[in-house]
Amino acid sequence: MNGVREQLASRTFASIAMVIGVLWTTPTLGLLISSFRPEQEIKTTGWWTVFGTPHLTLDNYGEVLSGGGNGAGRLAEHFVNSVVITLPSVLFPLVLAFFAAYALAWIEFRGRDALVVGIFALQVVPLQMALVPLLKLFSQGWLFLPAWNPTGPARFGQFWFAHTVFALPFAVFLLHHFLAGLPRALIEAARVDGASHGTLLLRIVLPLARPALSSLAVIQFIWVWNDLVVALTLSGGTAETAPMTVRLASLAGTYGNEWQRLTAGAFVAAFVPLLVFFSLRRYFARGLLAGSVKG
């Protein structure tokens, strides 16, 4: 009796998993299929009819990447912006947080514990708390700080600054936790051998911290690439520095029925994070387990 019941239970479980799996993938699949359909067909028939009459084309991708006209996506330009914004915004906080975490974990000095608590506590500050003054600071300066409102590509510096700052509390928290867990004997043996903090940092701790750094890099990469609120605030509606998320959001708002652009645009924007996700899935999952709260 029990055996039958068990089998039934595991069948139920399997079908629940199937249903959730289908529900979670069908919407994306529908959009993906549609992105390859001609404009006229996307707008007049459901994507599920494609299985009867498959007309597929790459036109939508061509148009959304580099087509002319106002409503065109011009996502190729915004793709470059996303790259220029994201790479330093991953590298800078990673390096700086690593330095800070090392100092907090392995150098003893007065006031250290208070500093650790202080930096951790900054995790509660939502980035929305900083946006308005940050924008004012950039445009007008504040107290002893000069305005920093460059034109041209130098505006990307503002993005790097903001993303680095917003990433630091969580990055320091995570790396400190990891570094403090390294075997004390190892660090002390190196100290006794006369290694400076510089040597220790680069030669011994850095290689050991690689898993934590990789997880953090993947999470931060996906976060910055997908960010909308910081980008929208800093790019202020100009196309020159806006990343793809900003462009896609504005296409969805202004040209909400131009599905041929939206479908292809969504996948152009998602292509890189999906690539990162699937090739570095292990690090991504590990980063999630370590905690992905920020901002």
Added chain:
Amino acid sequence: MPFDVVAQQPKLLYLLQGVAAFAAVVSLLLLALHRGRVRRRAAALLLLAPALLLLTVGLLLPGLRTLGLSFTGTGGDTWAGFDNYVWMVTDPGALVALRNTLAWVVLVPLLAASVGLLYAAAVVRSRLRVFALSLVLMPMAISFVGAGVVWKFVYAYRPAEAAQIGLLNQLAVAFGGEPRQWLVDSPWNILFLIVVMVWTQAGFAAVLLAGAISAVPGELTEAALLDGASRRQIFWRITMPSIRPTLLVVVLVQAIGTFKAFDIVKTMTGGQFGTGVIAHEMYDQAFRYGETGRGAALAVLLFVLVTPLVAHQLRARRRAA
């Protein structure tokens, strides 16, 4: 204007300059650390200075300034006392945003954790576990903006006489209903936005909970099986108590993330049709209408609401680890 590679070169050049400048600063710092015998305090200061400086200028001072701005009027130069906070609890638009945020924060963690738990329990012993978890985690990799587009398409509306292109309306029609504008009809439209957030978050819950479930010692469940316990009993009496700390972390993390939800609303409705939430209203007030005082007050509210959850979460995480 077709895509012009040459026009993009200044950006890439600036990228290289930026990274090179950063590398130079870091090298100088390391060089200083190497030179001779640096005292402990000096070494600590060198390593901490960049991070501390950035946090002070970019987060701490702006945060305090936002607090100050929340007591000022339009433009931020006149004293307004508690006007902005009074506005927040009396203005119909702001109240709708508060109400919606409450609905989001209750429903998203609840639904995402439930679906995640169900899915995790179903796939955790499967051979396809890694694949199955990737499937539901994938929405996290495409942005909230991308998720917004995906679901906007699911909700797409065509008049009854035309063929539907949105999956949901196609289903509605197939079951004999009328096609509806899911994102327009208040108040149910907020539920259709919440679904999108749940869709992006359930994978996170599933991955964390699958980890917790597989960490439950096998001897425990086997012993219970030998004693004649059913699967249901094992789940409720053994698995659930063991994974409770992780479940708490999942719910807290998602509640925190949901408080700050902005992108989905921005992409799908732009806050129209009574779908505003605090984070979105804050952005609109501060950056679209130039009401920096009101925007700041909403940011402070967000801070006050999130703080206990983050504090609790950090403690819960330490316990779960």
